[in-house]
Amino acid sequence: MKSFKLFLSFCTLIRSSTTSPDTEECYSEPMASTNLRLWVETEDFGIETQTINFFELELALIRKEGGPYWYLADDGFQGAFYYESDDLGEPRVGAYLYPDFSTAVLGLWEDHVLLQGQATKLVKACRSGESWSLEFGDLSGPNLTYSPPSHFSLGLNAVQSDPFELSTVEVRRSKIEGAENGLFTTRDIISGEVVAFYSGYIINCNMYPRGLDRRVLSAEESLIRDMYYIELDIEREHQLCIDLPFELGNDINRYNATLGHKVNHSFKLSTEFMLFSVHPVLGVIMSLIAIKDIPANQELTVDYGYETEDKSLVANWFLEIWNKYGSEENNDLEEENNELKEDNINDLEKDINDLEEDTNDLVEDTNDLEDTNDLAEDINDLEDTNDLAEDTNDLEDTNDLEEDTNDLEDTNDLEEDTNYLEDTNDLEEDTNDNNPDLYHDEL
Structure with missing residues (x-):
């Protein structure tokens, strides 16, 4: 399959359209995704939405009678699912649009879980009356399927780059004194937008991450070993954490499936960590969210949030x-x-x-x-x-x-x-x- 045209009757959903059905308004990228995001962010739906619980967040179902099904994740801040049918519990063809509403995964889904698909990019969006038609480019990259991480698996190939991050961030030499690599934007970012993902092994936070490690390590060595260790911001009976071993997290040639761990610390931060619940492959992971508008080619920073009460447990550079x-x-x-x-x-x-x-x-x-x-x-x-x-x-x-x-x-x-x-x-x-x-x- 080289390209897709999906006729999306996901109308502005105004029952009596103010646009003539014979008049078609088309947008090429980047205006195509911009107008789709504007439609979502302004909630220009015209009908009431139905709220559906989906694990750690809510999906807003938007559908006009006879039209396709749109599920906005976290009011669109975490992207959206689109299906032409509502065969709940059965495999159905659909698409997941990442939060930029430009990067997408097209394939076969069951209850919003990806069975098989590939990445693509939106190239054109046309609006005719109360309907949209979307045109995607060539499918690219490996076949994708839902594969969540666990305590023994990263969930996917460690060097399989995320299609959304490929168009949003990249790792470069940091401009911060004492740091090595850092995470930089490759396009302009709007405040509140997702900029990167953070994944690794999923473990119980109360479980020692290196239970069989018999080495006696100094505080500094322990901090280096646990450098890429972060709590998964999700309510569970047992608190879960994301752990990325230092030898993987410190080498993008060995792990670049997600790049959020490469962001450097600063008290003058530009991003913050936030739960992301609908990654099409990894599922529930963490993400970096912009807290202000960030121009392209800007190094991203975040507050690591280290506790300073016991200074023996804090890295010297942080102190x-x-x-x-x-x-x-x-x-x-x-x-x-x-x-x-x-x-x-x-x-x-x-x-x-x-x-x-x-x-x-x-x-x-x-x-x-x-x-x-x-x-x-x-x-x-x-x-x-x-x-x-x-x-x-x-x-x-x-x-x-x-x-x-x-x-x-x-x-x-x-x-x-x-x-x-x-x-x-x-x-x-x-x-x-x-x-x-x-x-x-x-x-």
């Missing part, structure tokens, strides 16, 4: 770094305290100046308020004056009305007197007319 770091930390702390004091003094002076300005503004506002009150009083006084003027005018109008009324009454009296006089004259005339003799006598 030297610890003391140096403590001294640097104290100097940095003193500088930070001085900077903090200066900042506090500057802030206090600024606050005082601001308070003075606010006080002056308040005084000005108070004066303005008093002026406003005076103006309001003047306005009220003016209104009272206007009211008084109106009342005066009203009073004058009342007096004029009274005068007019009196004049009218005088007029009426005059008219009455005139009428009375006229009546008197008329009476005299009538009297004279009726008594002419009287009139003559008078004459």
Whole structure:
């Protein structure tokens, strides 16, 4: 099989698509994996996911009716499984996409356990409506199958490189003083991203890793022997650890199945150890997770977390770094305290100046308020004056009305007197007319 095209109806899973079914949007690498990761990280699914317990983590099942099955491991931070069918308990064809959503293993799976497959790379992702189609490149490398490590087996060929690590990290000469080799990035890493894996023999932590070793070793020699010994961060009745013998861990020509053990110590770390539960070949192992964005060609570091209470059990090189770091930390702390004091003094002076300005503004506002009150009083006084003027005018109008009324009454009296006089004259005339003799006598 030279290439694969898998039609993945793993839609953005929006029931009514906003993209026309006839419109196809295609992305080549690196944009293909970038868009797939964006789809996963933004949880742009459109339907509720179903949670399925899978040993040490949960898988989120995403499926639209009639479509394929997607199982996101740890919300996609540990990659994803894809199947075209849901034949639980039966072998089925599918793919596991590593956390970069570019490196993949295609093959036959049963309950997320790899029966047979090979590594490949994503070369194109096309989205049409609510569906994606993925195109992978040529299959490469040896046939792969699930083969977990144990206390007597590494689980796989010790020099069989991991396909994900091949595109993410490599071992080079370390830039750290006193160190030999170190682990470097070969591409830009995003904070929270898996950068490398850490595996070896799986043993009981309470069991002495070299039970039949009769040599009497110094503390320094014991530390060298147990250099690549790390707890497997998993809850069990008996705590499990990963142990990689020094002769293997110190020589990448003898062991390079995983490279996480090559990371050097620093208190100014860029990664941290974290459990990884879905490695397609090794299963449950440890991994290195970036705690910040890391550019390509950068040496990775991690805090080994050695206990320093009993210094006889701690390597001299670690104590030297610890003391140096403590001294640097104290100097940095003193500088930070001085900077903090200066900042506090500057802030206090600024606050005082601001308070003075606010006080002056308040005084000005108070004066303005008093002026406003005076103006309001003047306005009220003016209104009272206007009211008084109106009342005066009203009073004058009342007096004029009274005068007019009196004049009218005088007029009426005059008219009455005139009428009375006229009546008197008329009476005299009538009297004279009726008594002419009287009139003559008078004459």
